[in-house]
Amino acid sequence: MTNTVITISYDGTAYSGFQIQANANTVQAELERALAVIYKEPVRITGAGRTDAGVHALGQVANFIAPFTIENDKLPHALNCLLPDDIVVTAVHDAEDSFHARFDATGKLYSYSIDRALHPQIFRRLYTWHMPESLNLDMLRAAGKLFEGTHDFKAFQAAGATITDTVRTIYSVSVTENRSDKILTITYNGRGFLYRMVRMITGTLIRVGRGKLSLPEVEAALSGNNPSASGPTAPPHGLCLEKVFYKAH
Amino acid sequence: MTNTVITISYDGTAYSGFQIQANANTVQAELERALAVIYKEPVRITGAGRTDAGVHALGQVANFIAPFTIENDKLPHALNCLLPDDIVVTAVHDAEDSFHARFDATGKLYSYSIDRALHPQIFRRLYTWHMPESLNLDMLRAAGKLFEGTHDFKAFQAAGATITDTVRTIYSVSVTENRSDKILTITYNGRGFLYRMVRMITGTLIRVGRGKLSLPEVEAALSGNNPSASGPTAPPHGLCLEKVFYKAH
Numbered sequence: 377m378t379n380t381v382i383t384i385s386y387d388g389t390a391y392s393g394f395q396i397q398a399n400a401n402t403v404q405a406e407l408e409r410a411l412a413v414i415y416k417e418p419v420r421i422t423g424a425g426r427t428d429a430g431v432h433a434l435g436q437v438a439n440f441i442a443p444f445t446i447e448n449d450k451l452p453h454a455l456n457c458l459l460p461d462d463i464v465v466t467a468v469h470d471a472e473d474s475f476h477a478r479f480d481a482t483g484k485l486y487s488y489s490i491d492r493a494l495h496p497q498i499f500r501r502l503y504t505w506h507m508p509e510s511l512n513l514d515m516l517r518a519a520g521k522l523f524e525g526t527h528d529f530k531a532f533q534a535a536g537a538t539i540t541d542t543v544r545t546i547y548s549v550s551v552t553e554n555r556s557d558k559i560l561t562i563t564y565n566g567r568g569f570l571y572r573m574v575r576m577i578t579g580t581l582i583r584v585g586r587g588k589l590s591l592p593e594v595e596a597a598l599s600g601n602n603p604s605a606s607g608p609t610a611p612p613h614g615l616c617l618e619k620v621f622y623k624a625h
Numbered sequence: 626m627t628n629t630v631i632t633i634s635y636d637g638t639a640y641s642g643f644q645i646q647a648n649a650n651t652v653q654a655e656l657e658r659a660l661a662v663i664y665k666e667p668v669r670i671t672g673a674g675r676t677d678a679g680v681h682a683l684g685q686v687a688n689f690i691a692p693f694t695i696e697n698d699k700l701p702h703a704l705n706c707l708l709p710d711d712i713v714v715t716a717v718h719d720a721e722d723s724f725h726a727r728f729d730a731t732g733k734l735y736s737y738s739i740d741r742a743l744h745p746q747i748f749r750r751l752y753t754w755h756m757p758e759s760l761n762l763d764m765l766r767a768a769g770k771l772f773e774g775t776h777d778f779k780a781f782q783a784a785g786a787t788i789t790d791t792v793r794t795i796y797s798v799s800v801t802e803n804r805s806d807k808i809l810t811i812t813y814n815g816r817g818f819l820y821r822m823v824r825m826i827t828g829t830l831i832r833v834g835r836g837k838l839s840l841p842e843v844e845a846a847l848s849g850n851n852p853s854a855s856g857p858t859a860p861p862h863g864l865c866l867e868k869v870f871y872k873a874h
Binding site: 385386387432434452453456461462463464465466494495496497498499501502503 | 702
Protein backbone atom coordinates (compact mmCIF):
# COMPACT_ATOMS: atom_id res chain seq x y z
CA MET A 377 0.00 0.00 0.00
CA THR A 378 2.18 2.82 -1.31
CA ASN A 379 0.97 6.36 -1.91
CA THR A 380 2.03 6.74 -5.53
CA VAL A 381 2.26 9.98 -7.51
CA ILE A 382 2.02 10.06 -11.29
CA THR A 383 2.72 12.90 -13.70
CA ILE A 384 0.45 12.81 -16.73
CA SER A 385 0.44 14.54 -20.11
CA TYR A 386 -2.64 14.45 -22.30
CA ASP A 387 -4.16 15.84 -25.44
CA GLY A 388 -7.55 17.02 -24.19
CA THR A 389 -9.15 17.19 -27.64
CA ALA A 390 -11.17 14.01 -27.26
CA TYR A 391 -12.05 14.37 -23.55
CA SER A 392 -14.75 16.01 -21.48
CA GLY A 393 -12.03 17.14 -19.11
CA PHE A 394 -9.83 15.46 -16.55
CA GLN A 395 -12.27 14.66 -13.78
CA ILE A 396 -14.41 11.53 -13.92
CA GLN A 397 -18.11 12.02 -14.63
CA ALA A 398 -20.96 9.78 -15.70
CA ASN A 399 -21.48 9.17 -19.41
CA ALA A 400 -18.43 11.16 -20.49
CA ASN A 401 -14.98 10.42 -21.81
CA THR A 402 -12.53 11.64 -19.16
CA VAL A 403 -8.81 11.35 -18.58
CA GLN A 404 -9.34 10.17 -15.03
CA ALA A 405 -11.61 7.33 -16.19
CA GLU A 406 -8.96 6.18 -18.68
CA LEU A 407 -6.25 6.26 -16.01
CA GLU A 408 -8.39 4.35 -13.51
CA ARG A 409 -9.26 1.78 -16.16
CA ALA A 410 -5.57 1.17 -16.90
CA LEU A 411 -4.64 1.05 -13.20
CA ALA A 412 -7.42 -1.49 -12.56
CA VAL A 413 -5.94 -3.75 -15.22
CA ILE A 414 -2.47 -3.53 -13.68
CA TYR A 415 -3.54 -3.90 -10.03
CA LYS A 416 -6.46 -6.24 -10.74
CA GLU A 417 -8.78 -4.21 -8.51
CA PRO A 418 -10.44 -0.79 -8.66
CA VAL A 419 -8.02 2.10 -8.03
CA ARG A 420 -9.32 5.61 -7.39
CA ILE A 421 -6.98 8.49 -8.21
CA THR A 422 -6.95 12.06 -6.90
CA GLY A 423 -6.03 14.71 -9.45
CA ALA A 424 -4.30 18.00 -8.61
CA GLY A 425 -7.22 19.78 -10.22
CA ARG A 426 -9.77 19.62 -12.98
CA THR A 427 -9.08 20.69 -16.47
CA ASP A 428 -12.02 21.61 -18.72
CA ALA A 429 -13.18 19.76 -21.79
CA GLY A 430 -10.62 20.23 -24.56
CA VAL A 431 -7.87 21.58 -22.29
CA HIS A 432 -4.47 19.87 -22.47
CA ALA A 433 -1.82 19.02 -19.89
CA LEU A 434 1.90 18.40 -19.93
CA GLY A 435 2.28 18.12 -16.15
CA GLN A 436 -1.00 17.09 -14.52
CA VAL A 437 -0.38 15.28 -11.22
CA ALA A 438 -2.45 12.63 -9.46
CA ASN A 439 -1.92 10.24 -6.58
CA PHE A 440 -3.38 6.89 -5.64
CA ILE A 441 -2.85 4.19 -3.05
CA ALA A 442 -1.21 1.32 -4.89
CA PRO A 443 -2.50 -2.09 -3.71
CA PHE A 444 0.98 -3.55 -4.21
CA THR A 445 4.41 -2.40 -5.30
CA ILE A 446 5.54 -2.11 -8.91
CA GLU A 447 8.97 -0.65 -9.66
CA ASN A 448 8.49 3.04 -10.42
CA ASP A 449 10.59 2.90 -13.57
CA LYS A 450 8.38 0.10 -14.97
CA LEU A 451 4.96 1.59 -14.16
CA PRO A 452 4.86 4.40 -16.78
CA HIS A 453 5.59 2.00 -19.62
CA ALA A 454 3.04 -0.52 -18.34
CA LEU A 455 0.40 2.21 -18.06
CA ASN A 456 1.23 3.75 -21.43
CA CYS A 457 0.77 0.38 -23.12
CA LEU A 458 -2.76 0.23 -21.70
CA LEU A 459 -3.69 3.90 -22.13
CA PRO A 460 -4.95 5.47 -25.36
CA ASP A 461 -2.26 7.34 -27.34
CA ASP A 462 -3.53 10.74 -26.21
CA ILE A 463 -2.69 10.10 -22.54
CA VAL A 464 0.93 9.50 -21.50
CA VAL A 465 2.22 8.94 -17.97
CA THR A 466 5.66 10.56 -17.90
CA ALA A 467 6.84 9.93 -14.33
CA VAL A 468 6.04 8.00 -11.18
CA HIS A 469 7.31 8.45 -7.65
CA ASP A 470 6.38 7.45 -4.12
CA ALA A 471 5.06 9.95 -1.59
CA GLU A 472 4.40 10.03 2.13
CA ASP A 473 1.11 8.49 3.20
CA SER A 474 -0.34 11.94 3.85
CA PHE A 475 0.37 13.38 0.39
CA HIS A 476 -2.74 14.62 -1.44
CA ALA A 477 -2.35 15.81 -5.05
CA ARG A 478 -5.00 18.53 -4.71
CA PHE A 479 -4.69 19.77 -1.12
CA ASP A 480 -0.89 19.83 -1.14
CA ALA A 481 -0.51 21.74 -4.42
CA THR A 482 1.12 25.11 -3.75
CA GLY A 483 0.70 26.52 -7.25
CA LYS A 484 0.01 25.85 -10.90
CA LEU A 485 1.55 26.96 -14.16
CA TYR A 486 -0.72 27.27 -17.20
CA SER A 487 0.24 28.28 -20.70
CA TYR A 488 -2.09 29.67 -23.34
CA SER A 489 -0.76 29.39 -26.91
CA ILE A 490 -1.85 31.55 -29.82
CA ASP A 491 -0.96 30.87 -33.45
CA ARG A 492 -0.08 34.20 -35.09
CA ALA A 493 0.49 32.84 -38.60
CA LEU A 494 -1.77 34.14 -41.37
CA HIS A 495 -3.16 30.65 -42.02
CA PRO A 496 -3.42 28.04 -39.24
CA GLN A 497 -0.25 26.01 -38.74
CA ILE A 498 -1.44 22.49 -39.40
CA PHE A 499 0.57 20.67 -36.70
CA ARG A 500 -0.29 23.26 -34.05
CA ARG A 501 -3.98 23.68 -34.77
CA LEU A 502 -5.14 21.35 -31.98
CA TYR A 503 -2.97 23.15 -29.41
CA THR A 504 -3.26 26.83 -30.30
CA TRP A 505 -5.90 29.51 -30.79
CA HIS A 506 -5.48 30.87 -34.31
CA MET A 507 -5.41 34.65 -34.09
CA PRO A 508 -3.77 36.28 -37.14
CA GLU A 509 -5.20 39.74 -36.42
CA SER A 510 -2.76 42.43 -35.35
CA LEU A 511 -2.19 42.69 -31.59
CA ASN A 512 -0.57 45.42 -29.57
CA LEU A 513 1.74 43.30 -27.42
CA ASP A 514 2.82 46.20 -25.20
CA MET A 515 -0.81 46.81 -24.24
CA LEU A 516 -1.43 43.08 -23.87
CA ARG A 517 1.57 42.79 -21.52
CA ALA A 518 0.48 45.84 -19.54
CA ALA A 519 -2.99 44.34 -19.11
CA GLY A 520 -1.42 41.05 -17.98
CA LYS A 521 0.48 42.91 -15.24
CA LEU A 522 -2.85 44.16 -13.82
CA PHE A 523 -3.80 40.57 -12.96
CA GLU A 524 -0.66 39.87 -10.95
CA GLY A 525 -1.08 39.84 -7.18
CA THR A 526 -4.06 39.03 -4.99
CA HIS A 527 -7.43 40.12 -6.37
CA ASP A 528 -11.10 39.24 -6.20
CA PHE A 529 -11.51 37.45 -9.52
CA LYS A 530 -15.32 37.24 -9.27
CA ALA A 531 -15.72 38.74 -12.75
CA PHE A 532 -13.30 36.14 -14.13
CA GLN A 533 -15.03 32.88 -13.34
CA ALA A 534 -17.56 30.99 -15.41
CA ALA A 535 -21.16 32.20 -15.17
CA GLY A 536 -23.12 30.13 -12.67
CA ALA A 537 -20.13 29.14 -10.57
CA THR A 538 -21.12 28.61 -6.94
CA ILE A 539 -17.78 29.30 -5.25
CA THR A 540 -18.13 32.30 -2.93
CA ASP A 541 -14.50 32.91 -2.03
CA THR A 542 -13.26 34.30 -5.32
CA VAL A 543 -10.02 35.87 -4.07
CA ARG A 544 -6.99 34.32 -5.74
CA THR A 545 -3.29 35.12 -6.13
CA ILE A 546 -1.47 35.17 -9.45
CA TYR A 547 2.33 35.39 -9.10
CA SER A 548 3.04 36.30 -12.71
CA VAL A 549 1.50 36.73 -16.14
CA SER A 550 4.16 36.68 -18.85
CA VAL A 551 3.80 37.09 -22.58
CA THR A 552 6.45 35.65 -24.90
CA GLU A 553 6.46 35.80 -28.66
CA ASN A 554 8.42 33.28 -30.67
CA ARG A 555 8.98 34.99 -34.00
CA SER A 556 10.41 31.92 -35.71
CA ASP A 557 7.42 29.67 -35.08
CA LYS A 558 4.87 32.50 -34.83
CA ILE A 559 3.48 31.30 -31.51
CA LEU A 560 2.50 33.77 -28.80
CA THR A 561 2.44 32.21 -25.34
CA ILE A 562 0.82 33.70 -22.25
CA THR A 563 2.02 31.99 -19.09
CA TYR A 564 0.09 32.15 -15.81
CA ASN A 565 1.81 31.19 -12.58
CA GLY A 566 -0.59 31.29 -9.64
CA ARG A 567 -1.53 29.88 -6.28
CA GLY A 568 -4.88 28.68 -7.61
CA PHE A 569 -7.45 29.53 -10.25
CA LEU A 570 -11.25 29.72 -10.45
CA TYR A 571 -13.27 27.75 -12.97
CA ARG A 572 -12.41 29.05 -16.47
CA MET A 573 -10.43 31.93 -14.95
CA VAL A 574 -7.34 31.49 -17.15
CA ARG A 575 -9.41 31.36 -20.32
CA MET A 576 -11.46 34.42 -19.28
CA ILE A 577 -8.32 36.41 -18.48
CA THR A 578 -6.83 35.34 -21.81
CA GLY A 579 -9.94 36.48 -23.69
CA THR A 580 -9.74 39.79 -21.85
CA LEU A 581 -6.05 40.26 -22.67
CA ILE A 582 -6.69 39.55 -26.34
CA ARG A 583 -9.46 42.17 -26.39
CA VAL A 584 -6.98 44.67 -24.95
CA GLY A 585 -4.35 43.64 -27.50
CA ARG A 586 -6.85 44.22 -30.30
CA GLY A 587 -7.64 47.70 -28.99
CA LYS A 588 -11.22 46.84 -28.02
CA LEU A 589 -10.76 47.30 -24.27
CA SER A 590 -8.72 49.80 -22.26
CA LEU A 591 -6.54 49.22 -19.20
CA PRO A 592 -8.89 51.27 -16.95
CA GLU A 593 -11.78 49.05 -18.07
CA VAL A 594 -9.78 45.97 -17.07
CA GLU A 595 -8.97 47.54 -13.71
CA ALA A 596 -12.68 48.24 -13.21
CA ALA A 597 -13.52 44.60 -13.95
CA LEU A 598 -10.88 43.49 -11.44
CA SER A 599 -12.27 45.81 -8.77
CA GLY A 600 -15.82 44.53 -9.40
CA ASN A 601 -17.11 47.75 -10.90
CA ASN A 602 -17.48 46.56 -14.49
CA PRO A 603 -17.82 42.79 -14.76
CA SER A 604 -18.83 43.02 -18.43
CA ALA A 605 -15.26 44.10 -19.23
CA SER A 606 -14.10 40.52 -18.55
CA GLY A 607 -13.86 37.79 -21.15
CA PRO A 608 -14.86 36.45 -23.58
CA THR A 609 -13.68 32.97 -22.63
CA ALA A 610 -10.81 31.96 -24.90
CA PRO A 611 -11.30 28.53 -26.54
CA PRO A 612 -10.08 25.53 -24.52
CA HIS A 613 -7.63 24.07 -27.02
CA GLY A 614 -5.03 26.82 -26.53
CA LEU A 615 -4.76 26.08 -22.81
CA CYS A 616 -2.30 23.66 -21.24
CA LEU A 617 -1.66 22.80 -17.58
CA GLU A 618 2.13 22.87 -17.69
CA LYS A 619 3.08 22.09 -14.11
CA VAL A 620 1.71 21.65 -10.59
CA PHE A 621 3.95 22.84 -7.76
CA TYR A 622 4.35 21.18 -4.36
CA LYS A 623 6.46 21.94 -1.35
CA ALA A 624 9.84 20.28 -1.50
CA HIS A 625 9.72 16.94 0.30
CA MET B 626 -9.75 30.38 -67.13
CA THR B 627 -6.61 30.86 -65.12
CA ASN B 628 -4.12 28.11 -64.33
CA THR B 629 -4.01 28.46 -60.55
CA VAL B 630 -1.43 26.95 -58.20
CA ILE B 631 -2.19 26.27 -54.55
CA THR B 632 0.16 25.31 -51.72
CA ILE B 633 -1.48 22.99 -49.22
CA SER B 634 -0.62 21.81 -45.72
CA TYR B 635 -2.44 18.88 -44.20
CA ASP B 636 -2.47 16.54 -41.26
CA GLY B 637 -2.63 13.16 -42.99
CA THR B 638 -3.84 11.26 -39.91
CA ALA B 639 -7.44 10.96 -41.06
CA TYR B 640 -6.78 10.47 -44.78
CA SER B 641 -6.11 7.56 -47.11
CA GLY B 642 -3.48 9.73 -48.78
CA PHE B 643 -3.52 12.75 -51.05
CA GLN B 644 -4.75 11.27 -54.30
CA ILE B 645 -8.45 10.79 -54.94
CA GLN B 646 -9.76 7.21 -54.90
CA ALA B 647 -13.15 5.59 -54.67
CA ASN B 648 -14.63 5.00 -51.22
CA ALA B 649 -11.77 6.66 -49.35
CA ASN B 650 -11.20 9.87 -47.50
CA THR B 651 -8.56 11.79 -49.47
CA VAL B 652 -7.09 15.28 -49.36
CA GLN B 653 -7.69 15.76 -53.07
CA ALA B 654 -11.40 14.92 -52.69
CA GLU B 655 -11.74 17.49 -49.90
CA LEU B 656 -10.00 20.14 -51.99
CA GLU B 657 -12.12 19.42 -55.06
CA ARG B 658 -15.27 19.52 -52.94
CA ALA B 659 -14.36 22.97 -51.59
CA LEU B 660 -13.36 24.26 -55.03
CA ALA B 661 -16.67 23.05 -56.50
CA VAL B 662 -18.53 25.09 -53.89
CA ILE B 663 -16.55 28.21 -54.71
CA TYR B 664 -16.65 27.87 -58.49
CA LYS B 665 -20.11 26.27 -58.64
CA GLU B 666 -18.89 23.57 -61.02
CA PRO B 667 -16.61 20.52 -60.77
CA VAL B 668 -12.90 21.41 -60.59
CA ARG B 669 -10.25 18.73 -61.05
CA ILE B 670 -6.85 19.39 -59.46
CA THR B 671 -3.44 17.95 -60.30
CA GLY B 672 -1.19 17.27 -57.33
CA ALA B 673 2.61 17.39 -57.43
CA GLY B 674 2.62 13.82 -56.20
CA ARG B 675 0.85 11.33 -54.02
CA THR B 676 1.42 11.02 -50.36
CA ASP B 677 0.55 7.76 -48.62
CA ALA B 678 -2.18 7.22 -46.08
CA GLY B 679 -1.21 8.95 -42.84
CA VAL B 680 1.62 11.02 -44.37
CA HIS B 681 1.53 14.78 -43.73
CA ALA B 682 2.41 17.80 -45.85
CA LEU B 683 3.47 21.36 -45.17
CA GLY B 684 4.09 22.26 -48.80
CA GLN B 685 2.11 20.03 -51.14
CA VAL B 686 1.41 21.77 -54.46
CA ALA B 687 -1.49 21.37 -56.88
CA ASN B 688 -2.82 23.25 -59.86
CA PHE B 689 -6.22 23.61 -61.47
CA ILE B 690 -7.88 25.61 -64.21
CA ALA B 691 -10.06 28.15 -62.43
CA PRO B 692 -13.39 28.70 -64.24
CA PHE B 693 -13.29 32.37 -63.28
CA THR B 694 -11.01 34.74 -61.43
CA ILE B 695 -10.95 35.19 -57.65
CA GLU B 696 -8.34 37.44 -56.11
CA ASN B 697 -5.43 35.27 -55.03
CA ASP B 698 -5.27 36.82 -51.58
CA LYS B 699 -8.94 35.97 -50.95
CA LEU B 700 -8.95 32.38 -52.20
CA PRO B 701 -7.01 30.70 -49.34
CA HIS B 702 -9.34 32.11 -46.72
CA ALA B 703 -12.42 31.15 -48.75
CA LEU B 704 -11.11 27.61 -49.21
CA ASN B 705 -10.02 27.25 -45.58
CA CYS B 706 -13.53 28.17 -44.42
CA LEU B 707 -14.91 25.30 -46.49
CA LEU B 708 -12.15 22.75 -45.83
CA PRO B 709 -11.93 20.56 -42.72
CA ASP B 710 -9.50 21.85 -40.06
CA ASP B 711 -6.84 19.32 -40.99
CA ILE B 712 -6.33 20.77 -44.48
CA VAL B 713 -5.11 24.36 -44.87
CA VAL B 714 -4.36 26.17 -48.13
CA THR B 715 -1.45 28.48 -47.35
CA ALA B 716 -0.81 30.23 -50.68
CA VAL B 717 -2.25 30.76 -54.15
CA HIS B 718 -0.62 32.09 -57.28
CA ASP B 719 -1.24 32.14 -61.03
CA ALA B 720 0.88 30.14 -63.43
CA GLU B 721 1.39 29.95 -67.18
CA ASP B 722 -1.18 27.87 -69.03
CA SER B 723 1.35 25.09 -69.53
CA PHE B 724 2.27 24.66 -65.86
CA HIS B 725 1.67 21.14 -64.53
CA ALA B 726 2.21 20.52 -60.80
CA ARG B 727 3.53 16.98 -61.29
CA PHE B 728 5.45 17.11 -64.60
CA ASP B 729 7.13 20.43 -63.84
CA ALA B 730 8.34 19.52 -60.35
CA THR B 731 12.15 19.50 -60.28
CA GLY B 732 12.54 18.10 -56.78
CA LYS B 733 10.94 17.36 -53.43
CA LEU B 734 11.95 17.83 -49.85
CA TYR B 735 10.69 15.33 -47.29
CA SER B 736 11.31 15.30 -43.55
CA TYR B 737 11.02 12.31 -41.27
CA SER B 738 10.66 13.20 -37.58
CA ILE B 739 11.55 10.90 -34.70
CA ASP B 740 10.63 11.57 -31.07
CA ARG B 741 13.63 10.63 -28.91
CA ALA B 742 12.01 11.34 -25.53
CA LEU B 743 11.66 8.42 -23.12
CA HIS B 744 7.86 8.72 -23.20
CA PRO B 745 5.97 10.00 -26.25
CA GLN B 746 5.64 13.79 -26.35
CA ILE B 747 1.90 14.25 -26.36
CA PHE B 748 1.67 17.17 -28.82
CA ARG B 749 4.09 15.56 -31.26
CA ARG B 750 2.74 12.03 -31.20
CA LEU B 751 0.72 12.39 -34.42
CA TYR B 752 3.73 13.78 -36.31
CA THR B 753 6.69 11.74 -35.05
CA TRP B 754 7.82 8.14 -34.77
CA HIS B 755 8.52 7.47 -31.11
CA MET B 756 11.94 5.83 -30.85
CA PRO B 757 13.49 6.18 -27.38
CA GLU B 758 16.07 3.43 -27.94
CA SER B 759 19.69 4.50 -28.19
CA LEU B 760 20.89 5.34 -31.70
CA ASN B 761 24.39 5.77 -33.04
CA LEU B 762 23.93 9.02 -34.95
CA ASP B 763 27.36 8.90 -36.56
CA MET B 764 26.53 5.55 -38.10
CA LEU B 765 23.05 6.73 -39.05
CA ARG B 766 24.54 9.79 -40.79
CA ALA B 767 27.14 7.68 -42.57
CA ALA B 768 24.40 5.35 -43.82
CA GLY B 769 22.39 8.37 -45.01
CA LYS B 770 25.36 9.50 -47.11
CA LEU B 771 25.31 6.17 -48.97
CA PHE B 772 21.90 7.06 -50.41
CA GLU B 773 23.02 10.38 -51.85
CA GLY B 774 23.51 10.48 -55.61
CA THR B 775 21.96 8.45 -58.41
CA HIS B 776 21.20 4.83 -57.58
CA ASP B 777 18.90 2.01 -58.54
CA PHE B 778 16.50 2.07 -55.59
CA LYS B 779 14.73 -1.16 -56.60
CA ALA B 780 15.20 -2.60 -53.10
CA PHE B 781 13.68 0.55 -51.60
CA GLN B 782 10.22 0.60 -53.10
CA ALA B 783 7.07 -1.04 -51.78
CA ALA B 784 6.63 -4.72 -52.55
CA GLY B 785 4.44 -5.24 -55.62
CA ALA B 786 5.27 -1.88 -57.21
CA THR B 787 5.07 -2.10 -60.99
CA ILE B 788 7.44 0.74 -61.93
CA THR B 789 10.37 -0.66 -63.88
CA ASP B 790 12.64 2.40 -63.99
CA THR B 791 13.78 2.46 -60.39
CA VAL B 792 16.78 4.75 -60.80
CA ARG B 793 16.39 7.95 -58.80
CA THR B 794 18.61 10.78 -57.61
CA ILE B 795 18.82 11.99 -54.03
CA TYR B 796 20.71 15.27 -53.62
CA SER B 797 21.12 15.07 -49.86
CA VAL B 798 20.18 13.11 -46.75
CA SER B 799 20.76 15.16 -43.62
CA VAL B 800 20.24 14.22 -40.00
CA THR B 801 19.67 16.93 -37.40
CA GLU B 802 19.08 16.43 -33.74
CA ASN B 803 17.30 19.08 -31.69
CA ARG B 804 18.40 18.39 -28.15
CA SER B 805 15.99 20.84 -26.57
CA ASP B 806 12.84 19.32 -28.03
CA LYS B 807 14.30 15.80 -28.42
CA ILE B 808 13.28 15.52 -32.06
CA LEU B 809 15.57 13.85 -34.59
CA THR B 810 14.82 14.91 -38.16
CA ILE B 811 16.03 13.17 -41.30
CA THR B 812 15.63 15.38 -44.36
CA TYR B 813 15.60 13.99 -47.89
CA ASN B 814 16.11 16.32 -50.83
CA GLY B 815 15.72 14.51 -54.14
CA ARG B 816 14.71 14.71 -57.76
CA GLY B 817 11.97 12.15 -57.23
CA PHE B 818 11.12 9.17 -55.07
CA LEU B 819 9.61 5.71 -55.58
CA TYR B 820 6.52 4.55 -53.74
CA ARG B 821 7.36 4.29 -50.00
CA MET B 822 11.05 4.90 -50.76
CA VAL B 823 11.57 7.58 -48.09
CA ARG B 824 9.96 5.44 -45.41
CA MET B 825 11.97 2.35 -46.44
CA ILE B 826 15.24 4.31 -46.39
CA THR B 827 14.28 5.73 -42.99
CA GLY B 828 13.59 2.26 -41.62
CA THR B 829 16.96 1.13 -42.98
CA LEU B 830 18.81 4.09 -41.43
CA ILE B 831 17.21 3.40 -38.05
CA ARG B 832 18.31 -0.23 -38.24
CA VAL B 833 21.85 0.99 -38.84
CA GLY B 834 21.58 3.48 -35.97
CA ARG B 835 20.47 0.69 -33.68
CA GLY B 836 23.46 -1.43 -34.69
CA LYS B 837 21.36 -4.09 -36.41
CA LEU B 838 22.68 -3.46 -39.91
CA SER B 839 26.17 -2.57 -41.18
CA LEU B 840 27.17 -0.02 -43.80
CA PRO B 841 28.40 -2.75 -46.22
CA GLU B 842 25.00 -4.43 -45.94
CA VAL B 843 23.32 -1.16 -46.90
CA GLU B 844 25.70 -0.78 -49.83
CA ALA B 845 24.82 -4.28 -50.93
CA ALA B 846 21.10 -3.45 -50.79
CA LEU B 847 21.73 -0.35 -52.90
CA SER B 848 23.69 -2.31 -55.47
CA GLY B 849 20.94 -4.93 -55.70
CA ASN B 850 22.92 -7.71 -54.08
CA ASN B 851 21.02 -7.91 -50.79
CA PRO B 852 17.49 -6.53 -51.06
CA SER B 853 16.58 -7.94 -47.65
CA ALA B 854 18.89 -5.37 -46.05
CA SER B 855 16.36 -2.67 -46.94
CA GLY B 856 13.58 -1.51 -44.69
CA PRO B 857 11.48 -2.07 -42.66
CA THR B 858 9.10 0.66 -43.79
CA ALA B 859 8.99 3.40 -41.14
CA PRO B 860 5.45 4.33 -40.05
CA PRO B 861 3.71 7.01 -42.15
CA HIS B 862 3.00 9.54 -39.42
CA GLY B 863 6.65 10.64 -39.06
CA LEU B 864 6.81 11.66 -42.72
CA CYS B 865 6.04 15.10 -44.07
CA LEU B 866 6.25 16.49 -47.62
CA GLU B 867 7.92 19.80 -46.78
CA LYS B 868 8.33 21.39 -50.19
CA VAL B 869 8.03 20.81 -53.92
CA PHE B 870 10.58 22.56 -56.11
CA TYR B 871 9.95 24.07 -59.54
CA LYS B 872 12.14 25.95 -61.98
CA ALA B 873 12.10 29.68 -61.37
CA HIS B 874 9.42 31.31 -63.51
